[in-house]
Amino acid sequence: MQAPPGHTLITTEDGSTTLHSQRFDETCHSTSGAREETRIHYLEGCRVHELLTKHSHVHLLEVGFGTGLGWQETLALSQQVPTTFLTFVSLELDEELVTWALPQATRYQAGERVWYQQDFPTAQLKVIVGDARTTLPFWEGHLEKFHGIYQDAFSPRKNPTLWTTQWFAYLGSLSLPGARLSTYSASISIRKALHAAGWGVFPGAAFARKKSSTRACWNESSDAGLLAELEKHPTPPLSDTETP
Numbered sequence: 001m002q003a004p005p006g007h008t009l010i011t012t013e014d015g016s017t018t019l020h021s022q023r024f025d026e027t028c029h030s031t032s033g034a035r036e037e038t039r040i041h042y043l044e045g046c047r048v049h050e051l052l053t054k055h056s057h058v059h060l061l062e063v064g065f066g067t068g069l070g071w072q073e074t075l076a077l078s079q080q081v082p083t084t085f086l087t088f089v090s091l092e093l094d095e096e097l098v099t100w101a102l103p104q105a106t107r108y109q110a111g112e113r114v115w116y117q118q119d120f121p122t123a124q125l126k127v128i129v130g131d132a133r134t135t136l137p138f139w140e141g142h143l144e145k146f147h148g149i150y151q152d153a154f155s156p157r158k159n160p161t162l163w164t165t166q167w168f169a170y171l172g173s174l175s176l177p178g179a180r181l182s183t184y185s186a187s188i189s190i191r192k193a194l195h196a197a198g199w200g201v202f203p204g205a206a207f208a209r210k211k212s213s214t215r216a217c218w219n220e221s222s223d224a225g226l227l228a229e230l231e232k233h234p235t236p237p238l239s240d241t242e243t244p
């Protein structure tokens with residue numbers, strides 16, 4: 001398999017592959033296991049199986065389509081519950097990644113909107129191309145509210161606009177009450193940003209060298225112990241006013 005332009009293919013420890021981006025100088029997944037990390041942080045983090053068994057139509061949003069692994073794993077899980085329809089919306093800056101990961105998808109363009117779509121008997125994928133901070137507001141009126149969000153941008157150092165209080169508040173406004181957001185990051189400033197934006201924040205599962213991750217629940221109270229810990233730290237929540 002050839003890597004898409006500007007990327008290098010890496011085989012991770014569970015045999016699944018990921019990509020290293022030259023532009024961001026970051027890898028899309030932990031090299032300890034891309035598939036395993038995806039399952040733990042996103043499918044389990046957003047309780048996708050529970051959602052699929054509870055609802056007849058599940059709406060998920062992913063911030064950062066990357067290699068398409070989050071989508072592939074979610075599609076495979078949804079096919080185990082064929083009575084439920086899955087709508088999976090993913091946001092991706094780099095169009096070449098999308099065409100690499102989804103050679104069968106159809107490209108659509110309406111004015112400034114560009115997206116790729118793939119339809120299955122019980123699932124639909126839409127990958128929205130461009131900077132998530134601009135494209136999502138553009139699309140808002142065409143989307144249903146989400147049951148779950150995979151927050152899988154590159155690190156705040158590389159993707160500062162996708163980890164701020166304002167961004168998380170905006171994601172909250174697109175979420176159903178009790179919706180879950182899950183991310184690999186366990187950083188204090190990110191947890192504080194989620195809490196300040198109205199998400200209840202909880203410690204998430206460990207994976208590989210990372211001892212924790214973060215789960216959040218829209219419009220719920222944060223874990224009291226975690227909140228007390230956060231309040232002890234002087235680090236402020238990430239905010240749009242500090243991003244370049």
Ligand SMILES: C[S@@+](CC[C@H](N)C(=O)[O-])C[C@H]1O[C@@H](n2cnc3c(N)ncnc32)[C@H](O)[C@@H]1O
Nearest residue numbers: 028064065066067068069070092093131132154
């Ligand atoms: C950690 S990777 C996502 C991995 C992905 N979920 C997967 O399963 O392979 C982060 C992705 O976010 C994309 N990205 C970076 N900045 C972005 C932005 N401003 N808007 C949308 N996507 C962005 C990158 O191109 C990269 O593909």
